[in-house]
Amino acid sequence: MADLAQGARPREAIRALALGLFDAIDVHPWVGTQLSRAPWLAAIPQIFEGFGSRLEELGVPEEAQFDATSTLVIHVRGVAGQNAANARLLAHRTDRTAFLGEIAQQWAQLDPARYPFVHRVAAQLPEHDDREQFLAGIDLILGGIEAAHPGPSART
Numbered sequence: 001m002a003d004l005a006q007g008a009r010p011r012e013a014i015r016a017l018a019l020g021l022f023d024a025i026d027v028h029p030w031v032g033t034q035l036s037r038a039p040w041l042a043a044i045p046q047i048f049e050g051f052g053s054r055l056e057e058l059g060v061p062e063e064a065q066f067d068a069t070s071t072l073v074i075h076v077r078g079v080a081g082q083n084a085a086n087a088r089l090l091a092h093r094t095d096r097t098a099f100l101g102e103i104a105q106q107w108a109q110l111d112p113a114r115y116p117f118v119h120r121v122a123a124q125l126p127e128h129d130d131r132e133q134f135l136a137g138i139d140l141i142l143g144g145i146e147a148a149h150p151g152p153s154a155r156t
Helices: 010-027 030-037 043-058 062-089 096-108 116-124 130-148
Strands: none
Touching: 010 030, 010 043, 010 062, 010 130, 030 043, 030 062, 043 062, 043 130, 062 130, 096 116
């Protein structure tokens, strides 16, 4: 993990670290289960260090670093846990797009008056990219951190 974002600017280093974690969990879904079951193991402190040290470089004040780092780690663990659960539940299914298409069809049958948003996004479900969606979450978190703690180096 330490080498993942060597020499990158803090924001890009956080993104690289997050994507490296996403890719590792995607290839080895059991890692997501492990991160959720035993968060005190060596991996979580390493992840905290990776994100936290970059947030410090980004100019996040010390008193806000724990919360900001925790938010990034929670996002990673949430996606990791979800991907691990999906891998277990859908091990026999090989066509992700068809499976998500079935879910989208179910969503489309829901009452549009009660679920207007779900109706608008249902068509996006079968073809969405999990990796891009994960990174969008990282970018939203980083944008919030930067907005809450603007500083001379916060835009780096």
